[in-house]
Amino acid sequence: MRKGLDTMEQTTAVRRLVVVGGGISGLVAAYRLATQAGPADPGPQPEGRTEIVVLESSPTVGGKLAVAEVGGVTVDVGAESMLARRPEGVGLLAELGLDDEVVHPRAASASVLSRGNLYPLPPGTVMGVPVDRTRLSGLAGILDEEEVARVGHESRREVLRVTEDIDVASWVTWRMGRAVVDRLVEPLLGGVYAGNADRLSLRATVPQLWQRARAGRPLLDAYTQPEVTGPGGPVFAGLRGGVGQLPLVLARGIEDAGGEVRTGVTVRGLTRTGQGWRLETGPAGSPDFLDADGVILAVPPAAAARLLAAEVPAAAEGLGAVETASVAVVAAAVPREQLEGVTGTGLLIPPIENRLIKAATFSSNKWRWVSDENRSEHLIVRLSLGRAREETVLQRDDTELSDLAVAELSDVLRREVRPADTKVVRWGGALPQYEVGHLDRVHRIREAVAGVRGLAVCGAVFDGVGIPACIAAADRAVHDLGTTVRIDLRTLASGPRV
Ligand SMILES: Cc1cc2nc3c(=O)[nH]c(=O)nc-3n(C[C@H](O)[C@H](O)[C@H](O)COP(=O)(O)OP(=O)(O)OC[C@H]3O[C@@H](n4cnc5c(N)ncnc54)[C@H](O)[C@@H]3O)c2cc1C
Known part of the structure; x- marks a missing residue:
């Protein structure tokens, strides 16, 4: 992956499509564009070949899909599974040749805390x-x-x-x-x-x-209705080594297909030019620019609102009105004997119980690959904190936050838990809130963007926050982009400039 951004190549005849945001949404959109535009040509680039570029502000791709090491084991510290009853997530894994790496959680049950006691869900x-x-x-x-x-x-x-x-x-x-x-x-x-x-x-x-x-x-007769309970088969799927590996596989796929993934590049401005768009990056004092025929915005709602404020204010207004929740994950490597007899996959804690932690996932119980990885003396536990409008809970340093989270786990499990290692990962503004009227708002945002040539939007704010829903929204954005720039991606490698 290349770091930084070259200065603008205004005069080149190469068509360029830019995806802003290298989370799962942006990477899927770019992967589709890159692979549909044809595989990388081993020889010199044919004139007119479409350039696909992902611009991601963080040093690494993935957004809320990420792995980190705790107690010598690399585990997911963002999303850790995907709904398997929707086709998009497992379909993408198959498309990427990852079928053999797909895993499902063990069938053990989870618990819920009620009035201080744990009960099976x-x-x-x-x-x-x-x-x-x-x-x-x-x-x-x-x-x-x-x-x-x-x-x-x-x-x-x-x-x-x-x-x-x-x-x-x-x-x-x-x-x-x-x-x-x-x-x-x-x-x-x-x-x-x-x-x-x-x-x-x-x-x-x-x-x-x-x-x-x-x-x-x-409601009580709904259980017999397939549209309520969903089809059979495993409900969730994961990836051996963590779903946080998926962005790296996608980025490689984009690059293998001739696209480019540039990390450490924050897009600060987006303006319309005669034919397309100009993206501003780099420091405000000495900005860099990149011209594009089409842009897919795959960034969280606040960032999308800032980028669209000048050119598509109606969409910016809708996006800016979406609240988000900040959350944190404390991953802990706990000496095995301290969790003796803890058999479930995890526990959930409702706000009414007045705890800071809202869930604990016993990753070593839930995922066989985690316990296989970690035959050592430790078990991996993920503690989740943070709810919408409760950011103050997270305003503690990492040590205090993890100490508090672990103390609560000890309390709930009625045993002393003293991890050998912890890792705190914070996800600021991570989860868009689908409040009453959300779907109408999304409809209005999409309507505002629909008339704009060479622009499409996707991300967790549109069709669901889960990974399969993000993939579906990315696919839709690729389709939407194609409708306004009137291009057939399959013919782009040798096709005319539009
Ligand atoms: C802790 C946690 C656990 C979760 N667990 C699950 C789970 O188990 N299963 C599930 O299905 N879903 C889960 N989710 C939800 C899911 O992970 C997210 O909704 C999804 O990953 C969002 O993907 P995205 O690409 O739309 O956005 P993001 O992942 O937020 O990606 C957007 C990217 O855009 C970049 N960016 C932002 N602004 C700019 C800019 N101006 N210029 C360039 N780049 C920019 C960001 O750095 C980021 O990388 C979880 C979320 C969290 C936070």
Whole structure:
């Protein structure tokens, strides 16, 4: 990967498409462009061949997909798995020839903390919402008897059609009682969005249940509906060595196909030129420029809003209005004997329990490759902290943050945990909040961008924060770009300039 940015090559006849942001979204978009534009020519570059360039501000690619070493083991410290029931993530791994490296979590169960005690996560739920009347006994303990009875009476309650987007908490409270929100929905939603059920959109975050709300149908008979429970097969997939390896494989694929990935380059400005775009990078005092026929923005919403403020203010306004949550991961290598008898894959802690940590993943239990890697005396545990609008929790130095997180884990597990090594990784502004009305906002942003020649957008703010959703949005951005610059990427290597 090349560091830095060359000075502008204004006069070159080579078409250039630039992807801003080298997270999973930007890398997938660039990979598609590079591979569709044809493999790298072993000889001299044919005139007119499209140049594909990724500009990434960090020293490495990957964004929220990253690995780091703790206790001598390299593990994921950002995203660690992907939904396998959507085709995009596992499909990409297959396309990259990584089938043999695909892994699935062990079948052990996870727990949830309720009133200070740990209980197995109940089966028959969707994002924590019970949808199977035959499995209500699994709620016992997490909910008290009265709260379980309230859930059981759900279908007796009047069923009204919901006509407009609504927050998850209001709807679930209305159907099943607040305890379901506080003790089951919050920990699961918090795991995905680091958000708050009182603000998150039912339509955007739990679309299966939104469909039922719209149809005015009760929840407890939903378990038999495939559109609610999803197809069979493993729910999650990972990559041996960590999904944090995926960006490196993609970057290599882009470069093998003749594209370029430039790290340590922050794009500070984006202006329209007669035919395309000019990107400004480098220090404000002595900027560098790069011209492009097309640009895909694959950066978080605040960065995208800044870059679009002058040229597409309507899109910038929508993007700038999206709140984000900052989170942190404390990875810990814990002496094996200290976790003797801890068998599950992890535990979830709802905000109502008043703890700093919101989840612990016992990575060595969850992923065979982690335990294989780490036959040593340590087990790897990932502790997650941080929720939307609670940034102050993270305003501690690394030592204090990891000490607090570990002390809470000790408390919850009722045993002393003293890690041999810890690693704190902070993810500022990491997770866009899909609040009520989010999908309409996304629609407006896309509409504003759609009329603009040579511009497309993607990233975790659009179609879901999960890796498969980011891949889908990247694919869509590549398609969208092709519609406004009217190019057939397959013919670009020898095609005319448009
Ligand atoms: C701790 C954590 C755990 C997660 N776990 C999971 C999980 O297990 N499964 C799952 O599916 N999802 C998970 N997610 C969500 C998922 O990882 C992210 O939503 C997804 O990786 C976002 O990818 P992206 O490319 O859209 O954005 P990012 O990863 O944020 O990438 C954007 C890139 O743009 C760069 N950039 C920003 N501004 C500029 C600029 N001006 N110029 C150049 N470059 C710029 C950034 O440096 C960054 O590399 C997790 C997220 C976090 C934070």
